[in-house]
Amino acid sequence: MENGSKETVFVVENLHASVEGKEILKGVDLTVRRGEVHALMGPNGSGKSTLANTIMGHPKYQVTQGRILYKGEDVTHLSPDKRARMGIFLAFQYPIGVPGVVMGNFLRASLKARRQEDVPVREFRKLLDETLDLLKMDHEFVRRYVNEGFSGGEKKRAEVLQMALLRPELAVLDETDSGLDIDALKTVAEGINAIRGPELGVLLITHYQRILNYVKPDVVHVLYQGRIIKTGGPELSLELERQGYDSIIKEFAPAAAGAMGEGA
Amino acid sequence: MAGVQELVSEGTYKYGWSDKDFKPINVTKKGLSRAVVEEISAMKGEPQWMRDFRLKAYHHWEERPMPSGFWGGNIQNYDLDFNDIFYYVKPVKEQGRTWDEVPAEIKRTFEKLGIPQAERKFLSGVEAQYDSEVVYHKVREDLSKLGVIFTDTDSAVRDHPDLVRQYFGTIIPPNDNKFASLNSSVWSGGSFIYVPPGVKVPMPLQAYFRINTENMGQFERTLIIADEGSDVHYVEGCTAPTYSSDSLHSAVVEIVVKRGAHVRYTTIQNWSDNVFNLVTKRMAVYGEAVGEWIDGNLGSKLTMKYPSTFLMEPGAHGEILSLAMAGPGQHQDAGGKCIHAAPHTTSVINSKSISRGGGRTSYRGQLKVYPGAKGVKSTVRCDALILDEESRSDTYPLMEIDEQDVTIGHEASVSKLGDEQLFYLMSRGVSEADAAKMIVNGFVEPIVKELPMEYAVELNRLIELQMEGAVG
Numbered sequence: 001m002e003n004g005s006k007e008t009v010f011v012v013e014n015l016h017a018s019v020e021g022k023e024i025l026k027g028v029d030l031t032v033r034r035g036e037v038h039a040l041m042g043p044n045g046s047g048k049s050t051l052a053n054t055i056m057g058h059p060k061y062q063v064t065q066g067r068i069l070y071k072g073e074d075v076t077h078l079s080p081d082k083r084a085r086m087g088i089f090l091a092f093q094y095p096i097g098v099p100g101v102v103m104g105n106f107l108r109a110s111l112k113a114r115r116q117e118d119v120p121v122r123e124f125r126k127l128l129d130e131t132l133d134l135l136k137m138d139h140e141f142v143r144r145y146v147n148e149g150f151s152g153g154e155k156k157r158a159e160v161l162q163m164a165l166l167r168p169e170l171a172v173l174d175e176t177d178s179g180l181d182i183d184a185l186k187t188v189a190e191g192i193n194a195i196r197g198p199e200l201g202v203l204l205i206t207h208y209q210r211i212l213n214y215v216k217p218d219v220v221h222v223l224y225q226g227r228i229i230k231t232g233g234p235e236l237s238l239e240l241e242r243q244g245y246d247s248i249i250k251e252f253a254p255a256a257a258g259a260m261g262e263g264a
Numbered sequence: 265m266a267g268v269q270e271l272v273s274e275g276t277y278k279y280g281w282s283d284k285d286f287k288p289i290n291v292t293k294k295g296l297s298r299a300v301v302e303e304i305s306a307m308k309g310e311p312q313w314m315r316d317f318r319l320k321a322y323h324h325w326e327e328r329p330m331p332s333g334f335w336g337g338n339i340q341n342y343d344l345d346f347n348d349i350f351y352y353v354k355p356v357k358e359q360g361r362t363w364d365e366v367p368a369e370i371k372r373t374f375e376k377l378g379i380p381q382a383e384r385k386f387l388s389g390v391e392a393q394y395d396s397e398v399v400y401h402k403v404r405e406d407l408s409k410l411g412v413i414f415t416d417t418d419s420a421v422r423d424h425p426d427l428v429r430q431y432f433g434t435i436i437p438p439n440d441n442k443f444a445s446l447n448s449s450v451w452s453g454g455s456f457i458y459v460p461p462g463v464k465v466p467m468p469l470q471a472y473f474r475i476n477t478e479n480m481g482q483f484e485r486t487l488i489i490a491d492e493g494s495d496v497h498y499v500e501g502c503t504a505p506t507y508s509s510d511s512l513h514s515a516v517v518e519i520v521v522k523r524g525a526h527v528r529y530t531t532i533q534n535w536s537d538n539v540f541n542l543v544t545k546r547m548a549v550y551g552e553a554v555g556e557w558i559d560g561n562l563g564s565k566l567t568m569k570y571p572s573t574f575l576m577e578p579g580a581h582g583e584i585l586s587l588a589m590a591g592p593g594q595h596q597d598a599g600g601k602c603i604h605a606a607p608h609t610t611s612v613i614n615s616k617s618i619s620r621g622g623g624r625t626s627y628r629g630q631l632k633v634y635p636g637a638k639g640v641k642s643t644v645r646c647d648a649l650i651l652d653e654e655s656r657s658d659t660y661p662l663m664e665i666d667e668q669d670v671t672i673g674h675e676a677s678v679s680k681l682g683d684e685q686l687f688y689l690m691s692r693g694v695s696e697a698d699a700a701k702m703i704v705n706g707f708v709e710p711i712v713k714e715l716p717m718e719y720a721v722e723l724n725r726l727i728e729l730q731m732e733g734a735v736g
Binding site: 056057058059060079080081083084085089090092095096098099100101106109110113114145146162166 | 682683684685687688689690691692693694695696698699702703705706707708709710
């Protein structure tokens with residue numbers, strides 16, 4: 001691969017993170033270059049969502065060791081809004097409802113924050129209409145309250161809509177495919193592909209191979225017990241689809257045991 | 265003398281200045297007595313019946329004990345001294361017909377509050393009360409020609425005695441409660457509105473109440489009569505200087521909504537946090553008529569206010585939207601009452617409260633259905649939002665349903681400003697303070713959207729002002 005020539009946008013170094021005193025991430029290393037899509041897979045409870053939330057700076061997750069670098073800058077201890085303004089984006093697995101806050105107003109406030117300058121109404125309207133069309137979304141959608149009474153598919157589409165508007169340089173998609181029927185999945189995948197480009201790095205967290213048929217990854221990682229235990233090309237996800245995680249975990253466990261033995 | 269006291273720190277309260285140059289024309293001595301009541305009546309040159317009404321009410325005030333927490337926030341927990349209050353402060357010799365006739369320092373106050381500007385832009389009529397008296401009032405000429413009366417209640421007693429006498433004190437009798445007795449004995453100012461049958465007042469009528477004098481009690485008395493098939497929207501706003509000692513505001517508002525009429529009464533109460541706000545408001549709604557209270561309480565030290573709707577004939581509909589926000593040292597004890605005295609009457613109570621910085625909000629409501637009031641439908645919904653650990657919110661819904669054939673809904677929720685909501689909004693680049701404002705504004709949106717645009721903007725601005733420094 002000619003990855004070496006592309007600019008690194010995002011690096012996670014030996015990241016340890018805890019929730020309420022319990023360590024979930026136990027030394028994650030990850031490098032994403034511009035234009036790359038990395039798939040992060042792993043069984044339930046391996047720490048996938050913890051990694052996503054830690055990257056975005058959720059106050060519940062404490063980084064105890066290691067660091068997060070974005071465009072060469074250490075963002076490990078920055079507030080979520082600062083990270084977002086720099087161009088980090090998280091598509092939530094379970095987007096929360098905010099009653100009374102109109103989607104359109106929220107989107108405009110977000111875009112203003114991201115650009116750090118006013119966004120004229122006309123320009124915003126145009127951009128919004130185009131993006132809604134791209135994602136095959138009803139224009140009435142933006143009059144509704146943020147994630148309130150949205151169906152599962154609408155919530156996920158709304159996340160992709162926000163990503164498309166905010167133009168991040170690193171997008172973390174936390175199980176954006178979960179809970180979608182095949183048509184909704186295709187629409188969401190098309191949306192992601194439309195935004196994909198040479199500037200954007202993507203970390204696509206998923207449980208299933210299914211979405212990777214539509215959004216082709218460059219690199220696939222397997223996260224297990226808070227560590228990345230295997231990294232490979234697109235073929236790795238197909239292997240997982242066929243064989244499940246067991247064989248990879250078995251492969252990893254003796255190595256880990258061996259390493260521990262050496263250290264002792 | 266009063267009116268020249270030093271300001272204490274304004275904080276984020278924008279209206280906390282006082283007019284230090286202001287010299288009242290006439291002031292009763294501090295404290296309340298039969299002599300003070302008689303003096304007020306004499307200064308106003310009132311007819312005998314009103315003088316008798318006041319003295320009877322004063323007798324009730326003396327007889328009745330302070331409310332002790334059965335209903336309302338517990339006034340006895342405060343050191344409010346009723347003998348340390350000026351009960352009547354006359355600001356001007358004569359009311360102005362134009363703003364130019366209003367003394368400069370008083371006019372300046374109302375200009376700072378934006379009243380003349382609002383009058384020009386979007387109102388059908390304006391009244392401005394400064395301490396005890398209305399200093400300016402005006403109603404659009406075309407409405408006067410249609411027979412609409414909008415004046416201060418003192419002038420109404422003089423100019424429309426039959427109309428006033430027919431209704432005054434009939435909706436809220438002078439012995440209704442301790443503070444209704446107080447108001448009935450020392451009342452001054454307030455609005456009198458009469459809308460003739462079928463007349464629809466196109467834009468709101470607004471009254472603005474300003475307390476300037478320290479240790480002052482403001483006791484305006486408002487009476488609104490909407491004749492059959494008429495329509496009127498009345499809006500009141502209120503502010504006061506921030507003083508280190510307490511002031512008292514104790515109003516009585518009586519409203520008659522006749523068959524097929526529609527009255528909406530909107531309050532944006534923003535007293536400084538040294539003001540006790542103890543108000544009785546009630547409307548009687550007749551057949552097929554609609555009575556609505558939109559009650560926003562942002563200021564004051566203690567507010568006790570439960571706008572009431574008496575549904576008197578079939579088809580009457582009552583609606584109460586109540587919004588309260590309590591900051592440091594504040595207790596907003598607010599809510600509403602719907603009394604179904606006739607079959608096939610309907611009501612909605614929707615209350616939203618926000619407490620922060622150690623403030624306390626209480627929803628206190630009463631829903632009463634009389635025996636035989638079949639087919640009554642009512643929904644009560646109260647939501648509280650608590651912004652931090654120090655703050656508090658309680659709900660006291662009282663239901664007295666003496667009829668089987670009714671449909672009653674009641675829902676209540678208490679939520680804390682959620683970390684997950686904050687994180688979600690912040691993850692899109694919005695700062696923590698802005699995210700908190702967004703969540704709070706979203707929370708009150710169902711009430712704010714009922715306001716005319718100008719007031720909605722104002723209310724959102726006031727909430728944001730209150731939120732300054734609340735988070736982050």
